[in-house]
Amino acid sequence: MHVPTLLIDLTLLVGMAIPIVALAHRASIPSLVGFLIAGILVGPSGLGLIGNTGEVEFLAELGVALLLFAVGLELSLSHVRQWARSVFIGGSLQVGTTLLCVAGLAMAFGIPTGQAIFYGAIAAMSSTAIVTKLYSDRAELDSAHGRSVISVLLFQDLCVLPLILLLPVLAGLGGADMGAVGMEFLRGLVIMTVLVVGGRFIVKRTLDRIVLFRDRDLFTLCVGFFGIGTAVVTASAGFSIAIGAFIAGLIISESEYGLQALSDVLPFRAVFSGIFFISIGMLLDVSVLMTQLDVLLPMIAGLVALKLLLVTVAVLAVGASLTTALISGLSLAHIGEFSILLAAVGLPLGLFREGDYQLFLSAAVLSMMVTPFMIRAARPIAERIAPSGKRLKRKGDPDADASESMSDHTVIVGYGVAGRYLARVLDAAGISCIVVEHDAELVRRARRDGIPVAFGDGTQPTVLEHVGARRARVIVFAISAPAEESRGVVVARDLNPSAHIVVRTRYTSSIDELLSVGANDVVVEEFEASIELFARALESYRIPINLIWQEAETVRTEHYGLLRGTAEPNLRLDAIKHLGIHDALELIEIKEGAWVVGKSARTMKLRRQTGVVQLAVVRDGRPYYRRDPDFRYEPDDTVVLVGDRESLDRAIELFQKEAT
Numbered sequence: 125m126h127v128p129t130l131l132i133d134l135t136l137l138v139g140m141a142i143p144i145v146a147l148a149h150r151a152s153i154p155s156l157v158g159f160l161i162a163g164i165l166v167g168p169s170g171l172g173l174i175g176n177t178g179e180v181e182f183l184a185e186l187g188v189a190l191l192l193f194a195v196g197l198e199l200s201l202s203h204v205r206q207w208a209r210s211v212f213i214g215g216s217l218q219v220g221t222t223l224l225c226v227a228g229l230a231m232a233f234g235i236p237t238g239q240a241i242f243y244g245a246i247a248a249m250s251s252t253a254i255v256t257k258l259y260s261d262r263a264e265l266d267s268a269h270g271r272s273v274i275s276v277l278l279f280q281d282l283c284v285l286p287l288i289l290l291l292p293v294l295a296g297l298g299g300a301d302m303g304a305v306g307m308e309f310l311r312g313l314v315i316m317t318v319l320v321v322g323g324r325f326i327v328k329r330t331l332d333r334i335v336l337f338r339d340r341d342l343f344t345l346c347v348g349f350f351g352i353g354t355a356v357v358t359a360s361a362g363f364s365i366a367i368g369a370f371i372a373g374l375i376i377s378e379s380e381y382g383l384q385a386l387s388d389v390l391p392f393r394a395v396f397s398g399i400f401f402i403s404i405g406m407l408l409d410v411s412v413l414m415t416q417l418d419v420l421l422p423m424i425a426g427l428v429a430l431k432l433l434l435v436t437v438a439v440l441a442v443g444a445s446l447t448t449a450l451i452s453g454l455s456l457a458h459i460g461e462f463s464i465l466l467a468a469v470g471l472p473l474g475l476f477r478e479g480d481y482q483l484f485l486s487a488a489v490l491s492m493m494v495t496p497f498m499i500r501a502a503r504p505i506a507e508r509i510a511p512s513g514k515r516l517k518r519k520g521d522p523d524a525d526a527s528e529s530m531s532d533h534t535v536i537v538g539y540g541v542a543g544r545y546l547a548r549v550l551d552a553a554g555i556s557c558i559v560v561e562h563d564a565e566l567v568r569r570a571r572r573d574g575i576p577v578a579f580g581d582g583t584q585p586t587v588l589e590h591v592g593a594r595r596a597r598v599i600v601f602a603i604s605a606p607a608e609e610s611r612g613v614v615v616a617r618d619l620n621p622s623a624h625i626v627v628r629t630r631y632t633s634s635i636d637e638l639l640s641v642g643a644n645d646v647v648v649e650e651f652e653a654s655i656e657l658f659a660r661a662l663e664s665y666r667i668p669i670n671l672i673w674q675e676a677e678t679v680r681t682e683h684y685g686l687l688r689g690t691a692e693p694n695l696r697l698d699a700i701k702h703l704g705i706h707d708a709l710e711l712i713e714i715k716e717g718a719w720v721v722g723k724s725a726r727t728m729k730l731r732r733q734t735g736v737v738q739l740a741v742v743r744d745g746r747p748y749y750r751r752d753p754d755f756r757y758e759p760d761d762t763v764v765l766v767g768d769r770e771s772l773d774r775a776i777e778l779f780q781k782e783a784t
Contacts, residue, residue, distance in 0.1 A: 269447075
């Protein structure tokens with residue numbers, strides 16, 4: 125039986141990639157770098173295990189299409205609108221200035237205008253795949269620099285489609301028939317507009333009907349059809365299939381079905397994007413890389429320095445702190461996968477000079493490989509350059525004046541969703557608070573909300589002192605970045621040993637570390653959701669609400685030990701299962717020092733005083749039903765009472781009364 129060559133090559137390709145990517149993971153290097161190394165090894169300039177790259181290039185093109193389809197699904201236009209200032213001001217400054225600077229330098233070396241602008245465009249792009257993956261692994265997507273970086277990457281992603289449409293125009297700048305090139309560009313814009321406008325209508329109407337069948341396979345099939353169909357339409361019109369896939373993903377993402385579609389596509393994207401990056405490594409000519417190191421290394425160093433400077437300036441322009449801007453600059457000072465995509469589209473159009481494509485490819489691969497290390501070193505470098513993160517006080521600043529007069533107040537570090545809601549509740553309760561935030565857009569939002577706010581890094585001692593952390597009763601960290609949370613707790617505890625420090629985190633792995641460095645309470649989002657589900661489920665079994673609250677508070681007091689598996693279950697809810705009585709039922713646990721200790725229902729005339737009837741007393745897990753004249757309440761007893769709501773409320777008040 126004949127085995128297709130493509131199948132053999134693909135098996136060899138993936139088989140070689142598995143151990144290399146596993147080693148990359150062990151070395152804390154992104155899998156993308158492992159894919160590139162695997163491609164270099166199996167390619168013609170490596171071991172030469174795969175000589176014909178034509179069939180693999182087809183799979184790579186399909187991989188790019190799936191990659192862009194998933195990017196379109198993830199690219200929420202609602203986020204673009206929400207972060208409009210950071211996206212459009214910061215992003216346009218970064219892309220525009222990088223393009224102009226690189227194009228200007230290229231023209232200074234005698235490169236024609238069209239090619240120079242093209243070189244500027246591919247230099248302006250950074251890697252969405254690498255940066256988002258690394259930031260997600262480091263739990264920094266919700267940090268100030270995380271939001272700044274994602275905003276710039278969002279704008280870069282939005283630029284991909286217009287830039288691809290402009291490539292034929294750039295290729296024709298030196299030609300005679302510019303009118304034909306211009307008409308081709310307009311035709312492309314019309315086709316894309318029709319696809320987007322018509323697609324939004326067709327996709328929503330179709331998926332609205334498909335979901336009525338409640339068949340996931342049918343839904344996935346329909347989503348795949350839209351992606352492939354749009355790619356076929358754009359390919360028939362003379363454009364890349366990747367652009368069609370990107371448009372299809374963008375259309376579906378704006379419907380309510382985008383999240384499910386993304387979850388269905390992600391496993392396929394991982395496979396085919398891996399093949400894409402392996403194929404890029406295969407196309408790299410190692411001999412060119414080694415012979416041109418004297419040109420390549422200065423070029424990469426110059427590009428990294430230029431992008432670092434321009435990204436830093438762009439992020440500073442939207443009001444971020446210098447620390448945030450420097451971290452963002454170091455994170456984006458490389459060449460990304462969309463640069464490689466633009467290069468692949470521009471190569472057949474003649475937009476590369478002879479030999480420049482391999483030079484670009486070498487620079488792109490090397491810059492991607494060093495990106496993880498640059499992101500890892502970004503914060504220490506930024507803090508060395510801008511150590512204090514201090515906000516300059518302006519005379520007459522109402523927030524500065526307010527912070528100086530505050531005492532016994534709450535300091536909230538971070539004005540994201542959690543910090544914003546906490547500030548509103550405290551403000552409504554008449555409790556003074558001040559917010560520390562180093563995202564300029566969130567600072568402006570806090571001021572619009574009428575909340576006192578200071579611009580700065582809330583993990584720095586100078587900034588915390590400025591907002592009166594030494595005089596604060598409570599300090600809350602609501603920033604969802606483990607490294608920053610731990611550092612902030614250490615600083616806050618050093619400034620104010622008596623403060624009650626509360627940390628909100630998304631990550632269970634952070635609990636023990638945060639408690640060890642000085643946090644009093646750690647609130648974990650997923651555990652709080654579990655407790656709420658636990659409470660709602662118990663309510664449906666008619667278990668008394670005060671007992672549910674008590675057990676939920678026990679779980680919190682143990683720092684979620686039950687949910688983390690570090691504490692044995694000690695819930696007492698099963699003590700009433702055998703009673704068969706739920707309506708108008710209440711369980712009251714007797715505390716140490718309560719007035720009723722040493723008394724009984726008979727001696728305190730419980731029924732006459734409150735109107736309730738005692739059914740049993742549970743002691744050490746054993747219920748006592750009979751009324752023994754010598755029986756007396758002891759601490760930790762649970763009294764089972766029945767009666768109407770008013771009677772039960774009177775009984776609860778009586779049992780909770782402390783001894784005088």
